[in-house]
Amino acid sequence: MRTIDVLVIIDCLxxxxxxxxxxxxxxxxxxxxxxxxxxxxxxLVTVCQDGQGLSWGITSVNPGNQVNIVSFSGQLITSKICIPQKQGIPGAETWKGKVQSRGGIGQYKYTLALSINGKSMSFDAFIKVV
Structure with missing residues (x-):
């Protein structure tokens, strides 16, 4: 099963x-x-399957602005459906996790906490396990 890559693009300004x-x-x-x-x-609602890998990356629309994923929270994490871990080196980090719904299906909300030029902000997205 292939890994699904998710790219988060932020208009930092x-x-x-x-x-x-x-x-x-x-x-x-x-x-x-x-x-x-x-x-x-x-x-975004990312459709995936139990056992599938997910990988999140982030970038800024605005050249010169710094944006990073700080953490994940929400139903996706508390239900232990997927617990992304930071990987890579500073400036080229990704967050990777494996869907472990134990055969369950459904839609799970997650919150992405970001640092944008040192300011903390967050928003919600979803995965749907089919």
Missing amino acids: SATASGNLKNNAYIVDTNGYEGSWNEGTSQ
């Missing part, structure tokens, strides 16, 4: 100016037309 990530986060994954929906919004 607009996010920090408005205090709003929901309208300034754009998420896409490598599922293409295989079932994920709300791509290009902060409300």
Whole structure:
């Protein structure tokens, strides 16, 4: 089973100016037309299967702005469906986890906590285990 890569793109200038990530986060994954929906919004629903790997990366739309994933929280973590761990070196970090729904199916919300130029912000996204 292939790993699904999720890319989080942040408009750092607009996010920090408005205090709003929901309208300034754009998420896409490598599922293409295989079932994920709300791509290009902060409300991406990544469709995956039990046992499948997930990998999150982040970048800024604005050159020179620093944005990092700080942590994951929410139902995805508390239900132990997937517990992403930071990997890589500073400046090239990814967060990787494996879906472990133990045969269960359903949609699980998660919160991404970010650091944008030193300011803490967060927003919610979803995975759907089928």
